[in-house]
Amino acid sequence: MPDHPEPDHEPDNLQLVHLLRAVAVDFGLRQAEFATRNGMHPTDVRALICLLDAARAAEPATAGLLGARLGLNSAGTTAVIDRLERLGHVARIRDEHDRRRILLRVEPAAIRLGREFFGPLIDGVLRVLDSFDPAERDAVRRFLTAAHTVFASDPQP
Amino acid sequence: MPDHPEPDHEPDNLQLVHLLRAVAVDFGLRQAEFATRNGMHPTDVRALICLLDAARAAEPATAGLLGARLGLNSAGTTAVIDRLERLGHVARIRDEHDRRRILLRVEPAAIRLGREFFGPLIDGVLRVLDSFDPAERDAVRRFLTAAHTVFASDPQP
């Protein structure tokens, strides 16, 4: 529900915000397409992305963390993991240091599946970025960082 | 599922793609937050956004078009409209030119609700954009346009 906020800005800039939103919507649709194409649900795909992000950041990917990131309660989290495990995309591993916890490992087959689908899309964007000079790339980075900061800030009261 | 695609690009650019994805995810979370805060479901919010986009583009917002954009079948589409109508956010209007069709009008109260929630967020992004010079704005526009083109292109076989 994007329409014009408070007044008094360049109208061109508002158009950029609309573009950003359109990209976000596109991304969601692609995620959903990848999901149905592989017998999954959008939430399952979000879960895989979340687990890969955690792996990249070297965070321990526990069931609880996953549920928190996805906004699911514990029952829903268990269900997501069950589905992913049944498809062979994720393995449950008891944490030997704290045996209450379940660590989640994304299987290589799932990573390959994601790369097949998203690789060409990412490559398309990268090809455009390669044609940018450093100042332009920096402008993009500052814009995205600002958007990330604004949209990720803690919920309003 | 974002990880490294084919090789041979600036690693900094890949980081920009990750940032873009993060923003898309943030946006989805905010959408979900707005939904639950107003007794709706994420799909309902996506429907409202879709209807407002159609209004801005001066397209006729029919039930069928809405369902197609959301990827729902006709039963699901009817259900979404029922929920929005029950909350008073949308009105069903018979198209007098083709009396099979239902036109959908977003009520002003719903628009106000969206502006209250998303206005400050949009404003935050606009404030940053106002500090950009025209060349930087153009870089952002080209980047977003490219991403939109890549992500919105027709489904792969």
Next chain:
DNA sequence: GGCGATAATCTCGCTTAACGAGATATTACC
């Protein structure tokens, strides 16, 4: 070193979003 409090995950039952199939009403084609 054992005991209650806390934490992490799972089980059960329920609500309901979305699906498939088919009904209904309106328009377009020949």
Next chain:
DNA sequence: GGTAATATCTCGTTAAGCGAGATTATCGCC
């Protein structure tokens, strides 16, 4: 004017996610 095509809705079913509570493991305290 009758039949095909289109737009929406109804009905019954599946399963995603929730709330409540059970289960198992760890930690702090005396």
